[in-house]
Amino acid sequence: MKWENALKDYGLFLKIERGLSSNSVSSYTLDVKKLILFLETQNISISPILISSEVIQQFIYEAAKSLNTRSQARLISGLRSFFDYLIFEDYRADNPLELIESPKIGRKLPDTLSEEDIDQLIGAIDLSTNEGERNRAMLETLYSCGLRVSELTNLKISDLYFDEGFINVTGKGDKQRFVPIVASTIKYITIYLEQIRPHLNIQPGHEDTVFLNRRGRQLTRAMIFTIIKQLAVKIDLNKKISPHTFRHSFATHLLQNNADLRSIQLLLGHESITTTEIYVHLDKKHLTEVVEKFHPRK
Structure with missing residues (x-):
């Protein structure tokens, strides 16, 4: 199937089947035309039936450089609708934008922890207990690797490549990525694995799971939330935090230290650069300092 034919049929579908106005049809088809133009510019010859999510991601990454958040979300939505139509007509079995995240418009990020906040939270853990050693290793891993809570609870011993300085993380859509892990976090995980975990009554099916509860089973997401909230109360932290706050803090601190x-x-495992870009708007004070320090008209 050629792009021109697919685009023409899609326009008729929007007009006849969905009853959209001419302006709406033009808007939807314009998103596809932008993709076609990108493919031509890059000399990529591939049909709409065979185009992959990687090529779509490349296009969105380039388009995001000149679009605001709302326009980026609109572009992704328009393309997703086009490929849903191809699935509806049995031209494709999947949507290449299924795992591509749209930027959240008007979403307020949770409070970000400072380095001092994180030190205080981890410092409040009672290390005289087995659970304390485990909790320290977990929070250090959350922060130093920027993991989602589900990625933490699903982490396997077979995913730990400490000699190479990486862990293998399974994220959304079972996508895997290698994330660097710092020496201090390796040390805390090793202490837990060698001194605490062997004394648990590990249940069948959980032999390869890193972090376990007292009954030898994989920890739940709710339990991680509870541990963090209890520590926040303990140090009288006046912020609404969750496991994801550590992930936000990881990304924010990297950005503040001039990471690109x-x-x-790549470290966060975002399908779309537009999702990551929200961190640019998180710390306006830092951005002001960058301009004042580096701009020639300071």
Whole structure:
């Protein structure tokens, strides 16, 4: 199937089947035309039936450089609708934008922890207990690797490549990525694995799971939330935090120390650079300092 034919049929579908106005049809088809133009510019010859999510991601990454958040979300939505139509007509079995995240418009990020906040939270853990050693290793891993809470609870011993300085993380859509892990976090995980975990009555099916509860089973997401909230109360932290706050803090602190967005995107496992870009707007004070320090008209 050629792009021109697919686009023409899609326009008729929007007009006849969905009853959209001419302006709406033009808007939807314009998103596809932008993709076609990108493919032509890059000399990529591929049909709409065979185009992959990687090529779509490349297009969105380039388009995001000149679009605001709302326009980026609109572009992704328009393309997703086009490929849903191809699935509806049995031209494709999947949507290449299924795992591509749209930027959240008007979403307020949770409070970000400072380095001092994180030190205080971890410092409040009672290390005289087995659970304390485990909790320290978990929070250090959350922060130093920028993991989602589900990625933490699903972490396997077989995913730990400490000699190489990486862990293998399984994220959304079972996508895997290698994330660097610092020496101090390796040390805390090793202490837990060698001194605490062997004394648990590990249940069948959980032999390869890193972090376990007292009954030898994988920890739940709710339990991680509870542990963090209890520590926040303990140090009288006046912020609404969750496991994801550690992930936000990881990304924000990297950005503040001049890490580039593309690297942060890869570390976080974001499908779309537009999701990562929200961190640019998180710390306006830092951005002001950057302009004042580096701009020639300071």
